[in-house]
Amino acid sequence: MAQEDVFKKVVSHCKEYGFVFPSSEIYDGLAAVYDYGQNGVELKNNIKQYWWQSMVLLHDNIVGIDSAIFMHPTIWKASGHVDAFNDPLIDNRDSKKRYRADVLIEDQIAKYDEKIDKEVAKAAKRFKENFNEEQYRTTSPKVLELQEKRDALHERYSKAMNAMDLDELRQIILDEEIVCPISGTRNWTEVRQFNLMFSTEMGSTADGSMKVYLRPETAQGIFVNYLNVQKTGRMKIPFGIAQIGKAFRNEIVARQFIFRMREFEQMEMQFFVKPGTELDWFKTWKETRLKWHKALGFGSENYRFHDHEKLAHYANAATDIEFLMPFGFKEVEGIHSRTNFDLSQHEKFSGKSIKYFDPELGESYTPYVIETSIGVDRMFLSVLSASYKEEQLENGETRVVLSLPPALAPVKLAVLPLVKKDGLPEKAREIVNELKFHFNTQYDEKDSIGKRYRRQDAIGTPFCVTVDHETLSDNCVTLRNRDTMKQERVPINQLNAIIADQVSLTSLLKKLI
Numbered sequence: 218m219a220q221e222d223v224f225k226k227v228v229s230h231c232k233e234y235g236f237v238f239p240s241s242e243i244y245d246g247l248a249a250v251y252d253y254g255q256n257g258v259e260l261k262n263n264i265k266q267y268w269w270q271s272m273v274l275l276h277d278n279i280v281g282i283d284s285a286i287f288m289h290p291t292i293w294k295a296s297g298h299v300d301a302f303n304d305p306l307i308d309n310r311d312s313k314k315r316y317r318a319d320v321l322i323e324d325q326i327a328k329y330d331e332k333i334d335k336e337v338a339k340a341a342k343r344f345k346e347n348f349n350e351e352q353y354r355t356t357s358p359k360v361l362e363l364q365e366k367r368d369a370l371h372e373r374y375s376k377a378m379n380a381m382d383l384d385e386l387r388q389i390i391l392d393e394e395i396v397c398p399i400s401g402t403r404n405w406t407e408v409r410q411f412n413l414m415f416s417t418e419m420g421s422t423a424d425g426s427m428k429v430y431l432r433p434e435t436a437q438g439i440f441v442n443y444l445n446v447q448k449t450g451r452m453k454i455p456f457g458i459a460q461i462g463k464a465f466r467n468e469i470v471a472r473q474f475i476f477r478m479r480e481f482e483q484m485e486m487q488f489f490v491k492p493g494t495e496l497d498w499f500k501t502w503k504e505t506r507l508k509w510h511k512a513l514g515f516g517s518e519n520y521r522f523h524d525h526e527k528l529a530h531y532a533n534a535a536t537d538i539e540f541l542m543p544f545g546f547k548e549v550e551g552i553h554s555r556t557n558f559d560l561s562q563h564e565k566f567s568g569k570s571i572k573y574f575d576p577e578l579g580e581s582y583t584p585y586v587i588e589t590s591i592g593v594d595r596m597f598l599s600v601l602s603a604s605y606k607e608e609q610l611e612n613g614e615t616r617v618v619l620s621l622p623p624a625l626a627p628v629k630l631a632v633l634p635l636v637k638k639d640g641l642p643e644k645a646r647e648i649v650n651e652l653k654f655h656f657n658t659q660y661d662e663k664d665s666i667g668k669r670y671r672r673q674d675a676i677g678t679p680f681c682v683t684v685d686h687e688t689l690s691d692n693c694v695t696l697r698n699r700d701t702m703k704q705e706r707v708p709i710n711q712l713n714a715i716i717a718d719q720v721s722l723t724s725l726l727k728k729l730i
């Protein structure tokens with residue numbers, strides 16, 4: 218199946234099976250805002266739990282907080298967001314569509330990469346087992362010419378972005394003859410800066426009101442509380458503070474479903490360290506976070522690091538963890554060594570000392586910070602895309618199955634009476650009432666058993682049990698495994714022992730240590 222089709226199918230599957238709905242759908246939706254349905258919220262909560270427990274439960278030097286979305290507006294001045302949280306924006310006069318100039322150019326760079334890969338693939342087909350890819354990439358005149366163009370463009374683009382030279386960004390778009398995908402024309406406006414923060418008024422009257430922002434990241438809530446937490450929690454450096462919460466960005470181009478939203482959720486952890494040790498900690502957190510992703514079992518080949526060449530002025534190292542989405546490798550998480558920039562800025566703007574007193578050194582300093590920042594919604598999309606499968610069955614039918622890691626599945630067990638009579642529903646309810654205290658259990662009696670299995674496959678339920686007439690006499694049920702579709706007869710009183718461990722977050726967390 219073409220990757221584009223996979224993506225379309227994932228999006229419609231999300232809607233059809235109660236994972237994700239467009240926001241305000243009966244009013245034709247609201248761009249780049251989505252609601253999570255009955256299964257989506259369970260999956261999302263499980264992702265959040267996996268992250269939270271991996272941070273707070275497994276590290277005795279990491280604690281959590283939950284700070285408010287509204288914060289003093291000066292915080293965003295200090296952090297640099299008021300002045301510099303901008304994207305370069307460009308409009309096409311014919312289609313009236315708006316684009317991010319940097320994204321148009323990055324897409325163009327990706328096109329060169331695709332062309333090179335196509336050349337290589339063609340040659341591989343031609344030369345078969347004699348093909349030496351390395352040699353071909355470094356000697357083929359066609360590939361070298363494309364590579365040279367690509368590198369020149371990349372360098373020109375990086376320079377323009379570093380200097381935020383808006384005229385140059387526009388000139389690159391013109392020189393590369395980039396056209397609007399809708400109108401197909403090159404009738405571009407100037408490039409302008411566009412601030413991504415949403416603002417609103419706090420207070421009732423014009424006189425007394427104050428302009429406040431919806432936070433574009435949760436991190437600042439951690440920075441301004443770090444000393445509160447350090448003192449009240451008697452934390453010693455190195456220590457971390459974790460937070461999960463909503464963030465808001467007025468993204469210029471909202472595409473790709475829940476990949477780029479205007480209201481989304483972040484899971485961020487700021488790790489405070491002694492100056493000079495930050496690059497070692499950066500390395501440690503890179504490894505720790507990649508391990509967290511890989512423990513889900515989607516395959517190592519689906520992840521890669523993308524180290525930043527262009528660093529924000531306050532960072533001394535940064536990388537993204539990218540995941541192979543149906544539309545290519547994309548950032549899911551950022552890991553940044555942010556130096557002492559944020560804390561120093563807050564000291565400067567608030568006029569208060571927020572230095573840490575190090576009892577071992579007997580001196581005070583402003584800690585350095587390593588940040589790990591992951592979007593819940595992007596993680597959700599990566600989990601769904603990797604789990605979505607269409608399988609051809611032996612009997613010629615196809616089934617859609619979400620092979621979710623059991624610990625993340627919205628429902629762990631479905632209990633199905635074979636028929637809606639003869640005391641089978643009552644027996645099935647008895648099982649649900651017993652097991653629902655241990656994990657999420659669903660009762661379903663509608664339609665044929667085959668249809669009910671398909672429904673549970675489609676939402677990723679790892680186990681189903683069927684209650685039949687024999688159950689009433691032998692107290693055994695048929696247990697069906699989602700992935701293998703194998704069925705076995707097991708006593709009801711062993712169900713918890715068989716299932717609980719396999720679907721628990723604990724077994725997933727144990728893979729991390």
Ligand code: ATP
Pocket residue numbers: 466468475476477478479481482483548549550551590591592593594595596
């Ligand atoms: P991008 O370059 O894709 O805009 P970013 O580098 O601005 O992302 P960060 O500021 O590092 O992203 O945010 C950390 C994480 O928050 C990202 O890795 C991503 O998972 C998530 N995130 C950021 N913006 C959005 C958004 N608009 N919608 C959904 N998730 C987002």
